Amino acid sequence: MRHCLFLGDAHITPDDREFQKRLAAFLVSLPERFDHLFVMGDLFEFWFGFTGYSYEEEYGPVLQAFRAIASAGVRIVYFEGNHDFSMGPVFTKELGAQVFPDAHAFNVDGKRWFLTHGDLVAAEGLRYGTYRRLIRNPVTYALIRALGPKRTLKMAWKLGAMSHRVYHTPEAYDARRYTTFVKRKFAAGFDAVIMGHTHRAGVITYHVGDKKRQYVNCGDVKKAETYVIYNPESGFAVKKGLEPLTDL
Numbered sequence: 003m004r005h006c007l008f009l010g011d012a013h014i015t016p017d018d019r020e021f022q023k024r025l026a027a028f029l030v031s032l033p034e035r036f037d038h039l040f041v042m043g044d045l046f047e048f049w050f051g052f053t054g055y056s057y058e059e060e061y062g063p064v065l066q067a068f069r070a071i072a073s074a075g076v077r078i079v080y081f082e083g084n085h086d087f088s089m090g091p092v093f094t095k096e097l098g099a100q101v102f103p104d105a106h107a108f109n110v111d112g113k114r115w116f117l118t119h120g121d122l123v124a125a126e127g128l129r130y131g132t133y134r135r136l137i138r139n140p141v142t143y144a145l146i147r148a149l150g151p152k153r154t155l156k157m158a159w160k161l162g163a164m165s166h167r168v169y170h171t172p173e174a175y176d177a178r179r180y181t182t183f184v185k186r187k188f189a190a191g192f193d194a195v196i197m198g199h200t201h202r203a204g205v206i207t208y209h210v211g212d213k214k215r216q217y218v219n220c221g222d223v224k225k226a227e228t229y230v231i232y233n234p235e236s237g238f239a240v241k242k243g244l245e246p247l248t249d250l
């Protein structure tokens with residue numbers, strides 16, 4: 003893993019044709035420049051992976067770009083959010099993506115990274131945890147599968163609105179909760195904690211003893227057009243603007 007790009011929280015809807023095309027044009031400029039694309043969750047306003055349903059109608063431009071970069075050798079790593087869950091065969095089979103429903107740790111250039119969407123950080127001790135358990139359980143998944151894509155998608159926009167009410171509370175973005183969480187991860191030996199969900203991009207460096215630790219958030223790739231890059235020489239950096247990349 004050498005050159006990585008992190009993005010998320012676009013909450014793309016089928017109506018977002020212009021943004022989807024803009025993001026697609028940006029994504030297809032990644033091969034040769036980045037070998038890993040980390041989607042940090044909530045890229046889509048709603049995604050549930052059904053076998054035999056590919057979301058072409060809803061998210062065609064973005065999916066075509068994913069296909070192009072996957073076949074050009076970019077490894078896609080997807081951390082599910084609170085709007086996109088059970089990514090399913092489009093991601094795991096067709097795009098060959100690594101999909102993580104919750105959190106995962108990677109060793110990169112001798113450092114330990116902890117990655118997760120971030121909704122559970124805000125959820126600790128809140129009604130949000132209950133909401134998440136309600137959505138993310140085998141019974142709900144079975145019900146969604148039984149409903150099928152057409153009926154589920156009709157309902158999804160209502161569920162999305164519910165999720166926004168539950169998640170987008172002041173507590174949900176309370177920076178102190180994130181600070182407490184990342185410090186706990188630093189104490190556990192992680193060098194970097196990488197998340198999304200707050201829609202606030204940043205690379206914050208902490209000095210823990212003689213070690214440098216970092217909290218990285220990729221922010222909102224749609225409204226703020228922010229994302230984060232990593233390379234072994236200069237580390238993490240926030241970038242802004244979705245013009246296709248031209249420099250190497």
Ligand SMILES: [Mn+2]
Pocket residue numbers: 043044083084085119121199
């Ligand atoms: Mn989220």
